[in-house]
Amino acid sequence: MALNSPSPVVLQVEPFGGSTRRHNTSLPHLYWDDAAVTRGEGVFETLLIHDGKVANFQRHMKRLQASATQLGLAVPDAEHWGQAAAEAAADWCGQIPGKKKPQAAMTWTLTGGRASTGVPSAWITVRALSDTQLKQREEGVAVMTAERGFSFQISPTKKQKPWVSLAAKSLNYTAAMAALREGRAQGFDDVLWVEGDRVLEAATSSVVIVKKDKRLRSPEPAGEIIAGTAVAALFELGEKKGWRCKHKELSVSDLYEAESVWLLSSVRMGARVTRINDKELGSPGKDSLKAVRGLIEEALTR
Incomplete structure (x- = not known):
């Protein structure tokens, strides 16, 4: 600052x-x-x-x-x-x-x-x-995958209990802050919640991947995945500009195979993931990077 x-x-x-x-x-x-x-x-x-x-x-x-x-x-x-x-x-x-x-x-x-x-x-x-937010916008982030340690997946025959839902954006961020401290102690900028190979969300942001042919994908917001306002804004504008946007279950291997991976939040906006655990992610072409950055910026500043 x-x-x-x-x-x-x-x-x-x-x-x-x-x-x-x-x-x-x-x-x-x-x-x-x-x-x-x-x-x-x-x-x-x-x-x-x-x-x-x-x-x-x-x-x-x-x-x-x-x-x-x-x-x-x-x-x-x-x-x-x-x-x-x-x-x-x-x-x-x-x-x-x-x-x-x-x-x-x-x-x-x-x-x-x-x-x-x-x-x-x-x-x-x-x-x-903060200087960190601005730097991560420009330079991207290295992320560590981590299990939350609990699951709220509900079978089709059972209703989800209201006291175990993460749909509310509540003040209880203790687990997320503890995970971020651990991640930073190990040399990472952020933490990506996973359940086995299934991608959930980041500690304080949503996950979006970019695939070839102007396709955007993000995990379905439900149960343990909070509905991201940034993703909603991005998908709405993206559809208008000819991108194919879809909520879909993602695996860690999907992230490795994507053209680019982004963490989205309202203030940090789009931070491109440059490394997941010990694997460096390839950099997308300049045209793709410029197009995605521009789309994110326009969507989140409206």
Whole structure:
């Protein structure tokens, strides 16, 4: 992060509508009995700020609402949160002179709130992109495959239990953070969850492979694979531009055989996988690389 980057913005949001207020980032704002702290009970979304505006707002809002519903939290009002998000983005960009505004990361957080009041807590943050995020966009990432250690595959005759679904984007990222620490200790940038030879998703992003003849493939979002807003945006734009996009079960061997492999997330955008475990992946041609990068950038900045 550049030394002269704008200060982070924290905007406290009334979850049921009403006022917002700018919070001093040097002071704490969570109470001792907030469910986010005592139970890890809450949901979040991370979005990209591009040209001073929130990118892919509707996709993120729908997922935040679905996550809140699944966890029994107050369902966010789209209009209210949209106004608050625009205010937070304007506050951050207002610190930067000139018309050209750098990209930034915005995070929405909604928790179960205080045990003593039952009132949910909600806030929005905006901060500069990290040097690591920008570097991985340009240079790609080396990934380590790892088993999650549990499986939520459900037989056709049994319904999935709501308390074991990973469909909600919850604050419980303990396993993912532990896996990333282990991966980095072994010289990798990221971790790719697998189940045997089956590819699931990365620790904090979705997996997309590029195949010949303008084909894009990504694992089906279900059960233990969260629905990625970045993949949805990419597939929608890709279809319009003549790419054949499909959710399909992928194996590790599919990754090795692909023209290129990408980890997609809203802020880091597209990070090309350059190595999986001890196997270096071949680099796609310049034209293919340029086309995929351009498609990802356009899709994730709309």
